[in-house]
Amino acid sequence: MLDNNPPSALIGYLSFITPFILLLQMANVSGLVCQVCGFVGFEDNSDGFFYCARCGARADGVRDTAVDNDEMILTKENAGGIVQRRMPVVKPEPISQSQPPSQFWETLRIQEDEDAEAGDGVGPIEPADFGRGSKTLTYEDYYSEIRMRYVMGVQIMIELQIKALVEKFSVSPVIVGIIEPIWLRFVASTKLFSDDWADETINESESQMQGETEGVGVRSEHKAEPHNLLGKRSVMIWYQSVSNMIPLSYSLVITFLACHLAREPILSTDIIKWTLEGKLPYFAAFIEIEKQIGPPTNACPIRSRRMFRPIQAISAQKLESLAAYISQLMGLELPPVNFYAIASRYLKQLSLPVNIVLPHACRIYEWSMPPELWLSANEFRLPTRAFILSILIVSIRILYNIHGFGKWEMSLSCVGKRSDGKKSKVNKADDTSQPCSSQSDVDDSAVEPYNKRPEQVNLDATEILVLLHSKYNELIDTSDHGKDLEKYLDYCKDVVFAGLELPFEDQAEDQIIEHLWSFYHKEEDHKPSMLSSLSPSTSQKRPLDHSQSKTIKTKKPKDENVEITLDPKESNTDKEIRRLKSNMEENKFCYIPPRKKVKRHDYLHYTRKKGDGAYVYAAHADYYILLRSCARVAQLDVRSMHIAVLSFERRLEWLEKNIPHSLKQMPCYEACELCHDDNNGNTVNFSKLNL
Numbered sequence: 001m002l003d004n005n006p007p008s009a010l011i012g013y014l015s016f017i018t019p020f021i022l023l024l025q026m027a028n029v030s031g032l033v034c035q036v037c038g039f040v041g042f043e044d045n046s047d048g049f050f051y052c053a054r055c056g057a058r059a060d061g062v063r064d065t066a067v068d069n070d071e072m073i074l075t076k077e078n079a080g081g082i083v084q085r086r087m088p089v090v091k092p093e094p095i096s097q098s099q100p101p102s103q104f105w106e107t108l109r110i111q112e113d114e115d116a117e118a119g120d121g122v123g124p125i126e127p128a129d130f131g132r133g134s135k136t137l138t139y140e141d142y143y144s145e146i147r148m149r150y151v152m153g154v155q156i157m158i159e160l161q162i163k164a165l166v167e168k169f170s171v172s173p174v175i176v177g178i179i180e181p182i183w184l185r186f187v188a189s190t191k192l193f194s195d196d197w198a199d200e201t202i203n204e205s206e207s208q209m210q211g212e213t214e215g216v217g218v219r220s221e222h223k224a225e226p227h228n229l230l231g232k233r234s235v236m237i238w239y240q241s242v243s244n245m246i247p248l249s250y251s252l253v254i255t256f257l258a259c260h261l262a263r264e265p266i267l268s269t270d271i272i273k274w275t276l277e278g279k280l281p282y283f284a285a286f287i288e289i290e291k292q293i294g295p296p297t298n299a300c301p302i303r304s305r306r307m308f309r310p311i312q313a314i315s316a317q318k319l320e321s322l323a324a325y326i327s328q329l330m331g332l333e334l335p336p337v338n339f340y341a342i343a344s345r346y347l348k349q350l351s352l353p354v355n356i357v358l359p360h361a362c363r364i365y366e367w368s369m370p371p372e373l374w375l376s377a378n379e380f381r382l383p384t385r386a387f388i389l390s391i392l393i394v395s396i397r398i399l400y401n402i403h404g405f406g407k408w409e410m411s412l413s414c415v416g417k418r419s420d421g422k423k424s425k426v427n428k429a430d431d432t433s434q435p436c437s438s439q440s441d442v443d444d445s446a447v448e449p450y451n452k453r454p455e456q457v458n459l460d461a462t463e464i465l466v467l468l469h470s471k472y473n474e475l476i477d478t479s480d481h482g483k484d485l486e487k488y489l490d491y492c493k494d495v496v497f498a499g500l501e502l503p504f505e506d507q508a509e510d511q512i513i514e515h516l517w518s519f520y521h522k523e524e525d526h527k528p529s530m531l532s533s534l535s536p537s538t539s540q541k542r543p544l545d546h547s548q549s550k551t552i553k554t555k556k557p558k559d560e561n562v563e564i565t566l567d568p569k570e571s572n573t574d575k576e577i578r579r580l581k582s583n584m585e586e587n588k589f590c591y592i593p594p595r596k597k598v599k600r601h602d603y604l605h606y607t608r609k610k611g612d613g614a615y616v617y618a619a620h621a622d623y624y625i626l627l628r629s630c631a632r633v634a635q636l637d638v639r640s641m642h643i644a645v646l647s648f649e650r651r652l653e654w655l656e657k658n659i660p661h662s663l664k665q666m667p668c669y670e671a672c673e674l675c676h677d678d679n680n681g682n683t684v685n686f687s688k689l690n691l
Contacts, residue, residue, distance in 0.1 A: 032059055037294050137299050139226050143198040145299035146238045153289045153308045157251045160281040175258040183254055185330045190245050201241040202228050239302055248310045253322045265341035267385055268316040269635050275313055277479050283310055284498035320383055324375035336373040337384045339365050343392055349633050353459060361395040370651055386644035389630040393645050400461035403604035404620035406594020408465040412573040465622055468629040475632045580621055587638040590618040605649060617642055
């Protein structure tokens with residue numbers, strides 16, 4: 001009969017060997033290979049689980065039970081059953097940017113692991129608990145790693161862009177929760193993770209080479225990789241396929257789509273501008289991507305610089321059309337653009353009264369509901385921002401009666417005159433920036449931006465036109481790095497030549513760069529003194545004398561070789577009108593003098609006529625000044641902005657004409673007393689009702 005109580009020698013041996021067993025287990029955990037990135041080494045995260053030291057993936061089947069050493073010592077009392085005290089499971093922190101795995105990747109990895117474990121149904125044929133040797137990569141390992149690595153890199157790029165929008169541009173954090181379902185639905189719609197994707201891609205690459213059966217020579221360093229029948233590397237074939245299915249520019253499209261669904265006033269022009277300036281991670285995002293997913297692996301030997309660095313940027317028009325295309329591909333119904341927020345933003349940029357124009361514009365928008373304010377997959381259609389500004393232009397023209405009455409020309413005739421009728425000594429640069437008031441006095445507050453004025457002040461049409469005319473050159477949206485050389489050099493270092501390093505350390509070159517940089521700063525510090533020292537010599541130069549010449553000849557831009565003759569005795573009004581005519585001719589517009597014999601004071605419609613093989617756009621100065629300012633804010637051509645306005649005006653005219661007809665065609669109901677006559681049940685004409 002065996003004694004159930006263990007001898008004292010065995011108890012002492014187990015108490016002595018227990019610490020070594022724990023150390024051996026810890027060493028075994030640190031030597032595990034990550035199934036996600038292939039990195040060797042796991043770390044304890046104080047929640048009972050072990051995570052990869054590089055990518056943060058959690059090790060499956062390994063967990064720390066946090067057993068005390070006192071409880072591991074066997075005694076007569078506890079030899080029958082060892083009590084293991086488990087630490088309370090700590091709730092894991094939200095995944096940060098340094099921990100890229102998400103629910104999507106966990107699902108994909110679990111599915112791949114289950115497929116790998118299933119195998120052919122026979123079961124394991126070799127022990128899995130011992131150390132692993134060098135693994136021979138299979139055909140499936142190559143395309144799975146390339147596909148997973150590329151999609152993971154694009155997702156990290158999207159996460160970086162969303163983070164920049166929230167932190168730098170004060171976008172609502174709602175887009176963080178919106179971006180994940182959009183991205184997952186798009187990846188699912190591409191069918192990239194289908195079982196036959198790799199084979200179909202290889203077969204398609206072989207069928208494209210018509211009549212060529214001779215294979216290309218395989219390099220020695222790529223012999224271990226799979227190739228197609230023509231000798232082309234399958235790795236590059238799969239990479240080209242996945243990059244064509246999900247281009248890097250789609251990261252910007254998904255980001256813009258999330259902002260659109262979150263009703264944020266973020267335009268496609270904003271996304272492109274911030275991308276080019278480097279404020280939105282796109283061109284230099286491959287550096288951060290490689291930090292998170294690691295360097296290239298044996299199964300995916302393509303460098304991150306090649307995989308995740310875009311070659312060129314897309315246009316704002318293409319970005320908007322791709323957003324609509326992707327939504328159609330996923331079956332996602334998009335709302336219209338946020339008219340109120342975007343229109344308010346444009347009015348502030350133009351320094352126009354928001355509290356006066358915006359309510360009127362919103363009423364027109366709610367009444368007309370133009371379909372052009374929905375995103376369209378047609379790349380050649382005018383963008384949505386053009387029609388937003390069209391509604392604003394129509395509203396401003398109605399509110400301030402801008403219908404070709406020559407209010408801007410009248411403001412020019414009043415500038416430079418005082419209340420006593422004598423000419424005032426005013427600089428020519430200030431002549432066009434001051435409107436004519438009702439008391440014939442110059443109002444200095446006309447050019448002051450509206451956001452700096454008291455709310456009680458209401459601008460008239462003359463003040464608005466003079467304000468827009470004076471602010472036209474200020475409405476150019478320039479980049480920040482183009483204003484200063486130092487900012488431009490930093491921009492080139494961080495964006496243009498990001499990640500570019502010399503193959504070897506050259507101390508002499510580094511010293512030269514530091515010397516030139518310090519020399520540049522010294523020159524910048526002494527620049528005012530140098531200018532002051534050069535000013536006396538420049539002041540001694542003889543000025544040009546044009547007193548004897550009667551005319552001054554100036555040329556137009558290079559595209560037109562026509563010379564303009566300016567009279568030095570010409571009045572300021574004629575000079576300003578001549579400059580405006582020149583600007584109109586550059587944009588293919590024709591100047592119309594102000595209306596004199598006005599018969600009708602209603603809304604004035606402009607048309608375009610075809611002459612000499614091209615369309616001629618005729619307009620008054622008042623309308624053109626408003627039109628070109630809105631076109632510059634929207635970053636559109638003036639003619640495109642004018643076409644959008646004409647299209648919206650035709651829609652309003654069609655609605656007004658068809659209102660009576662639409663009311664007559666309304667279906668009649670017996671419950672409505674107004675729609676039926678008591679005698680014969682015929683419908684009643686709504687136009688004759690006194691409502």
